[in-house]
Amino acid sequence: MKIIHAKNYADMSRKAANIISAQVILKPDCVLGLATGTTPIGAYHQLIDWYKKGDVDFSQVKTYNLDEYRGLTHEDPQSYHYFMNKEFFSGINIDLANTHVPDGANPDAEAACKAYDKMVADAGYPDLQLLGIGRNGHIGFNEPADAFSKGTHCVDLTESTIEANSRLFEKEEDVPRQAYTMGVQTIMNARMVLMVANGKNKAQAVHDMCFGPVAPSCPASILQLHANCVVVADDEALSLCEGLY
Numbered sequence: 001m002k003i004i005h006a007k008n009y010a011d012m013s014r015k016a017a018n019i020i021s022a023q024v025i026l027k028p029d030c031v032l033g034l035a036t037g038t039t040p041i042g043a044y045h046q047l048i049d050w051y052k053k054g055d056v057d058f059s060q061v062k063t064y065n066l067d068e069y070r071g072l073t074h075e076d077p078q079s080y081h082y083f084m085n086k087e088f089f090s091g092i093n094i095d096l097a098n099t100h101v102p103d104g105a106n107p108d109a110e111a112a113c114k115a116y117d118k119m120v121a122d123a124g125y126p127d128l129q130l131l132g133i134g135r136n137g138h139i140g141f142n143e144p145a146d147a148f149s150k151g152t153h154c155v156d157l158t159e160s161t162i163e164a165n166s167r168l169f170e171k172e173e174d175v176p177r178q179a180y181t182m183g184v185q186t187i188m189n190a191r192m193v194l195m196v197a198n199g200k201n202k203a204q205a206v207h208d209m210c211f212g213p214v215a216p217s218c219p220a221s222i223l224q225l226h227a228n229c230v231v232v233a234d235d236e237a238l239s240l241c242e243g244l245y
Contacts, residue, residue: 001210001224003245004232009198013042016130016196016232021047021056023128023192029060033126033187034088035140036065036080039196040130041087048091058094064120066131066140067181068104070154078169079104102152102180109154112180117151120186129190133197136160137205137218141181144217149183184222193226197233206233207240 006012020043023030034040050056065080074081081101089099100119106112120126131139138144141155157165157177166172187193197206209220210231216222223229 001226002230003210003238003241004230005238006198006232006234008234009042012196012198012232012234013046016040016043016194017046017050019194019230019232020128020130021050024056024058024061027127028057029062030127031123031125032061032063033129033182033190034063034065034084035130035132036067036083037132039132039198043130043196044088045091048088051092058092061094062098062123063094063100064123064126064182065099065101066187067179068102069176070104070109070178070180071107071176073105074101078174104180109180113152113154116180116182117186120152120182125186126190126192128192128194129187131187131193131195131220131223133195133202133205133209133220134161135164135201135205137208137220139184139187139220139223141179142184142187142219144219146216148185148216148219148222149181150185151183152180152186153183154178154180184219188222188226191228193223193229195220195223195229195231195233197231197237199234200236200239202233202237203240206231206237207244210241211244 068080072079102116103112142149143158162175169175208218214221
């Protein structure tokens with residue numbers, strides 16, 4: 001793992017956006033794996049600014065998002081499909097036909113997950129996979145478990161994840177209890193993984209990811225075994241890692 005120390009959230013966002021834009025510039029038709037949540041928003045907005053300045057072109061890029069809530073349509077304002085359009089895709093020149101999110105509206109979990117797995121595999125897997133990390137070490141919606149997950153699957157969200165995501169809903173009861181998510185094995189098939197993390201509440205998870213045992217109790221710890229994983233994190237998120245890198 002390569003750890004890049006950022007001063008704060010804005011610095012983390014710029015550094016992450018730099019890595020993503022370099023990938024797009026070097027390979028204009030690259031495949032990007034994307035993440036939702038509050039952590040990557042700053043990087044997405046930085047990329048929009050650079051696109052508007054003419055520094056980066058997304059017209060040939062294909063994207064595959066990590067996950068989606070089960071039971072929400074693409075048009076639902078709380079869906080990750082809606083989030084990506086609002087926070088990123090609407091601000092750049094990407095072809096929306098080249099953007100992909102699991103079909104949360106499909107009630108047949110097995111069919112929805114198999115279809116998404118095939119799409120990601122047919123695309124050759126991401127050249128760069130962007131990730132955030134949950135307070136319990138989850139990546140995508142791969143929660144702590146007895147074994148690392150493989151392909152796209154339906155998960156029951158933990159109470160800590162539901163609580164963390166409730167800030168985006170009117171009330172906690174509105175947060176869906178299940179989601180479709182890429183599996184850990186699918187994530188590990190990306191040629192590069194870019195992890196972003198900020199804030200004191202992520203410090204333990206970042207420490208366990210980078211320096212704890214590789215175990216499914218902290219799904220992100222598997223990234224220690226990835227051939228090309230870069231972690232960009234701010235002072236607070238790295239506060240428990242001082243002297244270790």
